[in-house]
Amino acid sequence: MTDAGLPPGWEVRHSNSKNLPYYFNQSQQMSRWEPPPGTDTEKLKTYMAENHSAPEIRPEAGGPNGNAANNGKIRASHLLVKHRDSRRPSSWRESEIKRTKEEAMSIILGHEARIRNGQSSLGQLAVSESDCSSARKMGDLGFFGRGDMQKEFEEAAFQLKPGEVSHVVETASGLHLIERLE
Known part of the structure; x- marks a missing residue:
């Protein structure tokens, strides 16, 4: 092991x-x-x-609600980069996050560039680079509705069409790239 x-x-x-x-x-x-x-x-x-990552995001895995279309919910994944001023400046990757917001922005813009030029998918990068525990599921947050997420995150996610990736979204948790799955 x-x-x-x-x-x-x-x-x-x-x-x-x-x-x-x-x-x-x-x-x-x-x-x-x-x-x-x-x-x-x-x-x-x-x-x-190597040991705790989902091999892929499977649409058939659904969420607790099965097909979310019947109740206004969407499904999205994200990649989160926290900084020292984030609401909880720690993650599965680092017990204490010390980077500045500017350093976090530089990191996430690099991730965005790799996604947009086709070098990697958001899910592939999230597995090792996201500061959210959803990294283990390729950033998949499952289905959620209005009022379930932080306002800025929700507004950006609901504006996306399935398959689209947002630009950087800032919340109290840190900096996100969001991909709408369903």
């Missing part, structure tokens, strides 16, 4: 209720969504991409 880069005593487990990976320390009986302090984030990134 590949080294996950976690401090001694920590392991990656999978939450059945949220269908996402989390971090657990058996001896301390402690669990958390973000990597524990002392994690080698480069090793963790590789480990998570």
